[in-house]
Amino acid sequence: xxxxxxxxxxxxxxxxxxxxxxxxxxxxxxxxxxxxxxxxxxxxxxxxxxxxxxxxxxxxxxxxxxxxxxxxxxxxxxxxxxxxxxxxxxxxxxxxxxxxxxxxxxxxxxxxxxxxxxxxxxxxxxxxxxxxxxxxxxxxxxxxxxxxxxxxxxxxxxxxxxxxxxxxxxxxxxxxxxxxxxxxxxxxxxxxxxxxxxxxxxxxxxxxxxxxxxxxxxxxxxxxxxxxxxxxxxxxxxxxxxxxxxxxxxxxxxxxxxxxxxxxxxxxxxxxxxxxxxxxxxxxxxxxxxxxxxxxxxxxxxxxxxxxxxxxxxxxxxxxxxxxxxxxxxxxxxxxxxxxxxxxxxxxxxxxxxxxxxxxxxxxxxxxxxxx
Amino acid sequence: xxxxxxxxxxxxxxxxxxxxxxxxxxxxxxxxxxxxxxxxxxxxxxxxxxxxxxxxxxxxxxxxxxxxxxxxxxxxxxxxxxxxxxxxxxxxxxxxxxxxxxxxxxxxxxxxxxxxxxxxxxxxxxxxxxxxxxxxxxxxxxxxxxxxxxxxxxxxxxxxxxxxxxxxxxxxxxxxxxxxxxxxxxxxxxxxxxxxxxxxxxxxxxxxxxxxxxxxxxxxxxxxxxxxxxxxxxxxxxxxxxxxxxxxxxxxxxxxxxxxxxxxxxxxxxxxxxxxxxxxxxxxxxxxxxxxxxxxxxxxxxxxxxxxxxxxxxxxxxxxxxxxxxxxxxxxxxxxxxxxxxxxxxx
Numbered sequence: 001x002x003x004x005x006x007x008x009x010x011x012x013x014x015x016x017x018x019x020x021x022x023x024x025x026x027x028x029x030x031x032x033x034x035x036x037x038x039x040x041x042x043x044x045x046x047x048x049x050x051x052x053x054x055x056x057x058x059x060x061x062x063x064x065x066x067x068x069x070x071x072x073x074x075x076x077x078x079x080x081x082x083x084x085x086x087x088x089x090x091x092x093x094x095x096x097x098x099x100x101x102x103x104x105x106x107x108x109x110x111x112x113x114x115x116x117x118x119x120x121x122x123x124x125x126x127x128x129x130x131x132x133x134x135x136x137x138x139x140x141x142x143x144x145x146x147x148x149x150x151x152x153x154x155x156x157x158x159x160x161x162x163x164x165x166x167x168x169x170x171x172x173x174x175x176x177x178x179x180x181x182x183x184x185x186x187x188x189x190x191x192x193x194x195x196x197x198x199x200x201x202x203x204x205x206x207x208x209x210x211x212x213x214x215x216x217x218x219x220x221x222x223x224x225x226x227x228x229x230x231x232x233x234x235x236x237x238x239x240x241x242x243x244x245x246x247x248x249x250x251x252x253x254x255x256x257x258x259x260x261x262x263x264x265x266x267x268x269x270x271x272x273x274x275x276x277x278x279x280x281x282x283x284x285x286x287x288x289x290x291x292x293x294x295x296x297x298x299x300x301x302x303x304x305x306x307x308x309x310x311x312x313x314x315x316x317x318x319x320x321x322x323x324x325x326x327x328x329x330x331x332x333x334x335x336x337x338x339x340x341x342x343x344x345x346x347x348x349x350x351x352x353x354x355x356x357x358x359x360x361x362x363x364x365x366x367x368x369x370x371x372x
Numbered sequence: 373x374x375x376x377x378x379x380x381x382x383x384x385x386x387x388x389x390x391x392x393x394x395x396x397x398x399x400x401x402x403x404x405x406x407x408x409x410x411x412x413x414x415x416x417x418x419x420x421x422x423x424x425x426x427x428x429x430x431x432x433x434x435x436x437x438x439x440x441x442x443x444x445x446x447x448x449x450x451x452x453x454x455x456x457x458x459x460x461x462x463x464x465x466x467x468x469x470x471x472x473x474x475x476x477x478x479x480x481x482x483x484x485x486x487x488x489x490x491x492x493x494x495x496x497x498x499x500x501x502x503x504x505x506x507x508x509x510x511x512x513x514x515x516x517x518x519x520x521x522x523x524x525x526x527x528x529x530x531x532x533x534x535x536x537x538x539x540x541x542x543x544x545x546x547x548x549x550x551x552x553x554x555x556x557x558x559x560x561x562x563x564x565x566x567x568x569x570x571x572x573x574x575x576x577x578x579x580x581x582x583x584x585x586x587x588x589x590x591x592x593x594x595x596x597x598x599x600x601x602x603x604x605x606x607x608x609x610x611x612x613x614x615x616x617x618x619x620x621x622x623x624x625x626x627x628x629x630x631x632x633x634x635x636x637x638x639x640x641x642x643x644x645x646x647x648x649x650x651x652x653x654x655x656x657x658x659x660x661x662x663x664x665x666x667x668x669x670x671x672x673x674x675x676x677x678x679x680x681x682x683x684x685x686x687x688x689x690x691x692x693x694x695x696x697x698x699x700x701x702x703x704x705x706x707x708x709x710x711x712x713x714x715x716x717x718x719x
Contacts, residue, residue, distance in 0.1 A: 058585045059556070174447060203446045203612040208656040208670050230585045233615075233658040237665040256662045274590040275660050277615045281638075284597070285619065287590035291555060356661035359615075362642050363654050 018049040020192060020224050021070065026083035026093065028065055028074070028248075030295075037295040039065055041248040042083070047192070052218070052225040054235035054256075056271065057245035060292045063228045066245070067194045069093065070226075071109050072101040107137055110190035114197040116177035120169040126153075126180050127165035133187040152183040156213060175206035179213065186217065193218075194226045199234065211238055232271050236260060241328075244268050247293045247303025254329035260356075263349065264323075264331035266310045273348035278355045286348060302334065310335060310343050392487055397474040404473055408574055408606045409435040409458065414477070415466030416450075416457050427453045428630045431467070432689070435574075440600055440607045442621030442638065444614055444653060450630040451610045452497075455576040458608070459494050460485070471574070490520055493572040495596075497579040499559035503551040509562055510547040513537070516570045532569060540565045540595060557588035561595065568599050574606045581616065593620055615657045618642060623695075626650045628673075632689060636696040644715045646698045646708045649673045679704070 028040035040062045047053050055063040068074050069085060072095055085092040087104075095101055113119045121129060130152060131145035140148060146165070153161035156179040169177055178198060185193055195214060199207035215238055218225055227238055235242060235256070242259040244252040244267060252265040263269055272278065273286040290307040293299055302308070305315035314320075314334050323336035334340055348355060391399065398405055416428040427450045435441050445451045456462040458469060460476065469477035476488055493516075496502035503512055514533045516522070523529035534544040540561040551559055560580060567575060577596060581589040597620055600607050611617050617624055618638050625635040626649060634647040645651050652673035659665055681687050685701045692698050698708055 058587050204614070204658075205446055205612075205653060205656040205673075208658070209672075212670060230587070231658075232586070233660045236660050236662040237658060237668065239662075260660065260662050271587055272660065274587045276590070276593070276613075276619045277657065277660055279590075279619050281619060284594045285590035287594065288587045289591075291558075356659065356664070360659050360661055360664045363657055363659060 017051065019046045020049045020087065021047040022084075022086040023047075023066075024084050024086070026066070026069065026085060027081045028062075028069060029079060029081045030075070031077045031079075032296075035296070038081070038298075039078075039248050039295055040069075041299070043245075043248075043250050044083075045243055045250055045253060047224055047226060048241070049224055050218075050222055051240040052215075052227055052238050054227045054229065054239035054242045055245055056229055056232055056235060056242060058230055058288075058292050061245040062248040063245045064196055065248075067111070067196065067226055067228060070192070070194065071105045071111060072098075073105070073111070106133075106185075106190070107188050108190055109192040109194065110185040110188055111194040111196060112178070112181050112185055112198045114200050116174060116181050116201070117169065119181055120177060122169050125166050125168055126172065127167075130180070130184050130187060133184055137188050149183075149187070152186055153180070155186065155217070156180070156183045158183075174202055175210065178202065178206075178210055182210075182213065182217070186221070189221065190223055192224045192226065194228070196228045197230070198227075200229070200231075207234070214238065231275075232260075233275050233277055244271070247299060248295065249303065249332065251304065251333065252329075252331040254325070254331075258326065258329035261353070262325075262329070263352075264325055264329070264336060265304075265333045266308045266335065267304050268331075269346055269349045270307075272352065273346050277359045278348055278352075280355075286346065302332075312340065393484055394472040394474055394487065394491060397472040401473040406437050407434045408437040408472060409433075409608075410470040410473075411454075411458075411467070412470070413467035414454075414457065414464055414469060416453050416462055417465050418462075426630070428457070429466075431630070431632065433625065433632065433635075435606060435608060436623075437606055438604045439622040440597075440609055440620055442617035442624040443608060443610045443627060444612065444617050444624060445627035446612060449627045451612075451627050452578055453630075454627070455494070455578050455608060455610050459492055459576055460488070490516075490522075490570055491573045493567040493570050493575050495560075495563050495567050495575065495577040495580045498583050499556055499563050500551070500583075502563060503559060505551055508548050508550055509537075509542075512551070512562060513547075513566045513569055516566065520570075522570075536565045536569045539568070541591070555588075556584050557592065560584060560588075560592050564592070564595055564599070571603065572605065574608070575600075576608045576610070578610045579612070580609075582612065589616070596620065613657065614653050626653065629675075631699060632697070633699040634697065635689070640696055644696070644712060646692065646696075646711060647700075648678050649675075 024044050026040055026043050027038060029036050029038050043066065055066065057063045069080055070092060080093045083093060127146065127149055130149040134140045134145040134148050150161050150165060158164055158176060158179055172180065199210050202210065211234065214225065227235060229235055239256045241255050243250045244265060246267050252259060252268050259268060263272060270288045274288065276285060279285040288307055293303050301317050302315040302320055305311040308315065312334055320332050320334045322330045322332045324330045335343060411431055411433040414428055414431040415426065417424050417426045443451045443454065453462055457464050464477040468475050471488065474484065510533060513536060514529055517529055517532065523532060533547065537544050537547065542558060542561055554562065580596065581592050584592060596607065599605065609617060609620055621638045623635065624638050624641045625632050626647065627633065628649045634641065634650045641650065645654055652671040655671040681701055687699050687701045689697045689699050690705055692708055692712060700708055
């Protein structure tokens, strides 16, 4: 859909920040049991320098697959079918061999994965795994690498870093392991850090700490973050912009204020409405009925239509275009068409401001006490 | 679940007695009937080689009949251990656990243990790992029924299973499928179905939604809540996220390093959190409002700095206002009392 691309491309900004990654009409397919399925269906978006872009969606919406194409880490049966990913004058979509990827992967674009236990090698010490990166990428000697690695461990607030240098991953807690993974990513001084659900496996308290750490280090190292999550609640803190994904497409894109204060797509409404923080005790929490689309058959019309209580007839026939709401905000739903009937938004969304305020007050209260 | 079905389940004779031991326990102690589970001075320890690690020590906790008690704490705080000790997966090495005033910890008669399994059920965290990969859904859901012969004939069993499937929002046709064919949310609903088909009095839900997408969490939460309200079950809901627990619980117990540090009615805990660890948990809950979140300060809990406990004045769980307990020593109690005064009394 070229219209979508045009709109995103022409997004006029008061002062246009520098674009680091420009994704244009990207489609990704997988071969499953001899059958080709399209998992990413023609998406275009830009990632701006020094900002944090959050990609939000349910499992199977294609959020991880999208960013895996940035580092050539698609599974063996996956491939980019069309479109381009422009990064520093290169088209990453054309990269094929590991040889091509080596200068990019890890070095300029690093990834932090969900489960820190599986991204660390259980048989090697923490220290070895960090210093290995330093030796290979920066050519440091063993001793220099160790010193640098300890510095990095301190940077990610591992207490007693010298003593814990020779520990193995199993001796670290989940939160500490994720810190180590961040330290390894940090070692290469990447320009882009992809955080693929970095806190999903962690406790809320640890989650808050890790997010604060990523934010802080970003300010220091000026990288660009792409933050992938299924929890909209988490991104309010970190993101500058949000892309909401569903069924392999971006259905809403805007600044964090656009998406939280003025959500336009019914899917975004549903995501917000299902947050327990915004729920009230005397009513059932709302949730999204049904399952995300399976890609085995071709999706006709709006992918969200079967689960959407606001779906109109056209949603089942024709795919909606991207409608521009404001210079920074756009959404892909027929509800924004001038011909569409006015709909009553769900209760939670109508009361969104009041509910956010209430949630904040309930949780704020103890901070007020603290200040006294 | 229909009335008839309920009746059948209730009448299903497990033993050939009029009153089973737990019913007898309730009858014998009518004064204690509003408490379903009592943990008295409970100690749980794990042995790794010759080293013993005490996870829970001197734990006292009462769970009231028909309530949802939220148990919140971070990984390693012992919340799962408590749940597993209750249902006899982890061994209790000291103190005792009473269920309907009958001792269920330590060495108990085989008969009691067997009967307990019909009354107490668990929903596990990981819906992938907790289901047998090689068993179809029909088998998984009806395993409990088979084990206790809680059905008349094959037709009756199938009907019960199908009804339960529908109740949790899964199609009865799915019965012949295997766990790997389902999504995480669906698998957790299978986990709930196999728990609820036993019509338990007491359910331990051990982080049932932590592994699920936020959009799916709500339906699992709603489902547990519906069952609880409909059957007046007692639920121990274990989680690490206060925002989730608040939504479902009547009371919330906050646990840190094996000790309950604060316990209060859900709303009261949010209104007047006293213990610094509770405050730190509250500060970690993400608020879906960018303006508020950007200003957020995380309160970190550092017990070594905050508490100066001495042996002569060891911290205890003290009832600071009706129904609101906090773990503190004497000077802390004074400070908490003053804080409570500032916050205003209980509404």
